Amino acid sequence: MKIYLSFTIAASKMFFRRKSSIFWSLFFPVVTMLVFGNANILGYSAPNVGLIDYANTDNSRLITESLKQSKSTEIQLILSENEAIELLTKGSIASYITINSSYNNSESEIIITTRKDDFAEKEVVSNLINSVMLENKNSLEELSNIKSNIADINYQGYKGFIIPGIAAMAIMQNGIFSVVFTLLSYKNQGVLRRLQATPISPSHFIVGHLISRVTIIILQTFLLLIMGVFILGVSIGQGSIMAWINILLLSLLGGVLFLSIGLAISSLAPSEDSAPALANLVTFPMLFLSGVFFPIDFLPKFVGYVSNVLPLTHLAQGIRLSALYGNSTLTTLPQIGITILWLAIAFSICAFTFKWE
């Protein structure tokens, strides 16, 4: 136990004394987060529009069908106002259309509900509805009024989206690269060989190193989230302590997962020097396909299938659910489950292929 502790302390000292490691794992993600957080890219959410048809008459069905034909948006049928609000908060729809039950009467109306300040979305959807009504002018008895409404939700915009994304990305980068580069340098320097000449196994050293890095990864995650709160003014966890605990759990699991992926990469790399290249090959696609910078709904469907397999997708989703909507561990079980599944896969690869020299 004392040996693990000594190695953990030694690895942490080495981390904090190395300027480049502080730059890449702490400074760099913070700057990325601040840059993207302030860019405030609008309309990042999915081009999906919800539709609640309370009227359910021939006319309303006709409008619904015509809207569905539209190529510019994806219409998603929704049954209740509550469900619509939930989807809007999560960003899986950008707005929703409500066709009231009074439809067909003279005061028939269609309501577009958008998020606060999302004028662009309101314009797009009302133009769409107008054009659909004009197309079907002959079948419709009269043209309805279009009203707009602003949803009463605590929507944090792109800032709220990007912060958990960057936190997850930083877990991946720090986890994979810290292992790959450390092992590479220790193998090249003969440090692992020198440790082999002592009565302890070098695995003590690796485990000590992993404990130190997981701790640093957790610190890094909380540093990013706290900077998000104070500098970007985003609320994290919706005041739920369970959400923060879940973020702690996810960064722990994610840290261990990506550290083991780093170990697996080091063992699978055909030569020592190819390990960093392989690490880039693994991390690079995940940066874009795992919903770090934009939702995976933005991607073509077949790419979305790939995204759903990647471990970072689920880690980012889990952290985002807790950070933005205050989800607890119980409500992020699918994300946690998939992370653990990946952990098991990475662990078995390490167990079968790891070489000390």
Place this chain on the structure above:
Amino acid sequence: MPIIQVKKLKKKYGEFEAVRGIDFEVDEGEVFGLLGPNGAGKTTTVEILEGLIKSTSGEAFIDDLDVSKDTKSVKKIIGVQLQSVNFFEKLSLFEIVELFSTLYSYTVDPGKILERVGLSNKKDSYFKTLSGGQKQRLSIAVALVNNPKVLFFDEPTTGLDPQARRNLWELIKSFQEEGKTVVLTTHYMEEAEELCDRVAIIDEGKIIKINSPSNLIDELTKSGFKSSKKMREATLEDVFIDLTGKSLRED
């Protein structure tokens, strides 16, 4: 009473036989040299004794412990200085020695060990700032953390200047005075002559001869050998040391 026994030791790498069946014994308190040209099998032999590589066949015992079976117990009683090792960057010498002592569950004063090898003034420096001789001395300091019975030095003076080399010789002699057993590999003959009680001359994986340096020289001269070089009272190295002084050129 031999503390190291090596019997019919062999090591094959595929088709290549690095060590081809060697036997020798080292007595407790002896400084034993393994001499030979590069690639003769010195390092392979030493690394088998250190438990770093497994022999293909044959046996080796240190303090009656079988090196291939009780590897862990053997590692606890030996101190090892390997060829070309770097230590952790961004840890001070003090921290490196301290870290290695915890690996043996040994409580030592890292400051004292660094003083022993003459690195007290460097205890807060990082490894990469050291000169070649200082690096070797740190390597020896790390080998001392478990107060070992047997010390292995693999080409400790290769690439050092005469002052640093002589300084290291003094250090190695002090271990002998303490009663430690030292196994040393080198390809510098004057070093072997200066330090070793007995030497084994190895070539192509086999021991050609084992004896004390002076006996080996006597044997050769008795056979009628005459050096083509005239022996003088001093060597060029003596001149060099006389002119440049004995003190180390590294702080």
